[in-house]
Structure formats: structure tokens, C-alpha cells
Amino acid sequence: MPQMDWLENHMDKCDQMAEWLHQEFSYEFAQQSLASWQQEFAAGQRDGHWKCLIATEQDQLLGGVSLASDDLPDRPELGPWLACVFITPTARRRGLAAQLIEGICNHAREAGFTTLYLHTHNQRDYYTGLGWEVLERFEAWGKEQWLMSRQL
Known part of the structure; x- marks a missing residue:
């Protein structure tokens, strides 16, 4: 059964998560090397800039959400933003992303935030099904994007 915890408690998995994100969202990282992103992402676990909730199973990283x-x-x-949503392909279709997203929403609510934002180019319908609303369509990184929000 998958376990959910903050990446800051499992920093041995930080570089792997950052690498997956760098590959999955390569269009956003066109100007940033993998090593630079790994350093930024690791620092973001300590300073809260990229606070990531991860799922693991038998000590294997399955994915995370920031x-x-x-x-x-x-x-x-x-x-703040819901960002860096990634589940490894072998762990998809198990509801892990939705559970991690809810974990981030709960954490943000407890921290006193009332609204979260996200942007996506290909998962608008998925997020709508989770209670997110489209605010606007825009172009970025050469792709059509959707700016969305969710009231907490």
C-alpha cells in the first residue's frame, strides 16, 4: 500500500523526483539544466518554495505533487500553486495523483490559503473533475495552456 509523506523527509529521493519532472515538463526547463533544477528543487524542500508530497511503496518513489x-x-x-504533478507510468491509474493533490490542498488550507492555482496544457478535464475551475486559456512554452483555480 502506498505511503504519503513530505519529500523533505526522504531527501534521498529528491534528485529522482526532480529528474522525472525535468523530463516530463522539458518544455518548461528548456533554459535550465537538470543539475540546476535538482539543486533548486532540493532547496525548495527546505525553504518551502517547492514543498513536495510524495507517494512511495516498498521504499520506491511512485511520484509526487508540489x-x-x-x-x-x-x-x-x-x-500559491499546485505544481509538479507526476506519477511514474507504472503507478498510474491507482488514484495516487488525486490523493496527493488532496493532500496538498489540505496542507494549503491548514496554512491559511483560500485559493490554489495551477496551469496545465493537457489535463484540464482531469482537474475540472477534481473541482478546479478554468480561469483563462493562454499560450506559453509553445503550447496552449489553461490557468485554473480551486477554492479551498
Whole structure:
């Protein structure tokens, strides 16, 4: 059975999570090396900038979701953000992403936030099913994107 915990308690898995994110969202990291992102992501576990909730099973990393202080350079007035949603392909279709997303939403609510934001280029319908609302459509990184929010 998968276990959920903060990545900061499992920093031996931080570089792997950062590598998966760098590969999955390569269009966002076009100007940033993997090593630089791994350093930023690790620092973000300590300072809260990329606070990541992960799922593991038998000490194997299955994926994670982050609460980011900012995730869209063109919209600095918005935040915090649900970001870095990734489940390894072999662990998909088990509801892990939804559980991790709820964990981040609960944490943000307990921290006093009332709204979370996210942007996606291909998962609008998935997030709508989880209670997120589309705010606007925009272009970024050469892709159509959807800016969404969820009231906590």
C-alpha cells in the first residue's frame, strides 16, 4: 500500500523526483539544466518554495505533487500553486495523483490559503473533475495552456 509523506523527509529521493519532472515538463526547463533544477528543487524542500508530497511503496518513489510559491513567471500576483504533478507510468491509474493533490490542498488550507492555482496544457478535464475551475486559456512554452483555480 502506498505511503504519503513530505519529500523533505526522504531527501534521498529528491534528485529522482526532480529528474522525472525535468523530463516530463522539458518544455518548461528548456533554459535550465537538470543539475540546476535538482539543486533548486532540493532547496525548495527546505525553504518551502517547492514543498513536495510524495507517494512511495516498498521504499520506491511512485511520484509526487508540489505546493509552489510561484509557478508561472508571467503571473507573479497569483499563488500559491499546485505544481509538479507526476506519477511514474507504472503507478498510474491507482488514484495516487488525486490523493496527493488532496493532500496538498489540505496542507494549503491548514496554512491559511483560500485559493490554489495551477496551469496545465493537457489535463484540464482531469482537474475540472477534481473541482478546479478554468480561469483563462493562454499560450506559453509553445503550447496552449489553461490557468485554473480551486477554492479551498
